[in-house]
Amino acid sequence: MKKLSYIILGIIIGALATYYYCPRQIDDGATEIVKPKGVITPDQAMALNNNWTKYRKAAVDSAAARQGREIDDRSTWWSIKNIENYIAYSKKQTDSLGYTITGLRVYLGVYGENAGRTKRNLTTMFVVPTVKKAKDKASMNPFAFQDEDEEDCEECEPLNEGGNGGGGSGYPN
Template identity: 35%
Template sequence: MKNPPSKPSQLISKEFAKQLNVNYNNKRASLTANKKQKEDANAIWYSIEELEKYIHYVKTQGAEEGYSVDGIRFYFGVYPDDEKHGEKAGLTTLFLVPTGKKVEKNETAKIQNFVEVEESSADIQSLEPMNYGNIGRPPSLLY
């Protein structure tokens, strides 16, 4: 391979991933033990194509709105318990929110310089979050 990708610094072992998943399943089960609730999702799937499309969208839209998009924050949520959400009502979801910093554009001597205004990355509230990954059938999967 000519230019192999660099290994991400946030990788974890398969064993630790399994432990995290078991911990989540046990914690979620203990929270719903006394309720008559359908089996909840413990994994959400997004296609590479949809993730790439979303990344391209938020980077482009963010730049148009004066942001340097630098990441995506993943939030856990629970769908409202009403029939409008069908089978997903009351179940766990995961949604994505772009993060970044506001930049100011300064034009001097025909060179465009971008100056960061905020010191830390924050959720970009003007860009739409992404949701509706696939929870699979049945919802619970074991890692």
């Protein structure tokens, strides 16, 4: 009986030591939100939009007019859910290719002659993941001081087919 009490006492001391000395994650529901780098004010966004209208709209719309359209698209819209799904999809895809995803790059593109009547030769935007080649952290190479610059993932599938961005925006003129 005396040995059993020592075993029970040992279990209690072990449980208390584990409780106090092992790290634990506390989720109180208050995740810290950090303002991303590059966030601008609505007034700055309006100025950028007005500058685009002043310096680019006539040229872009005249190119659209040559294709039989009154105006060309000037924005693209994706839902938050679609963006979140694309980020998760891109992370999985880049991991399987041996890359580490570093960001997303947005490109302007133009649909070609064979895109169909509603898209032919009009502007689009698409998103491509940027990556760095995944490297082992325990490298024996003494000269590996810097990571290579990020680059577009040419093997990854870009995101396109957003909405035309119309309706509800206060920016276009």
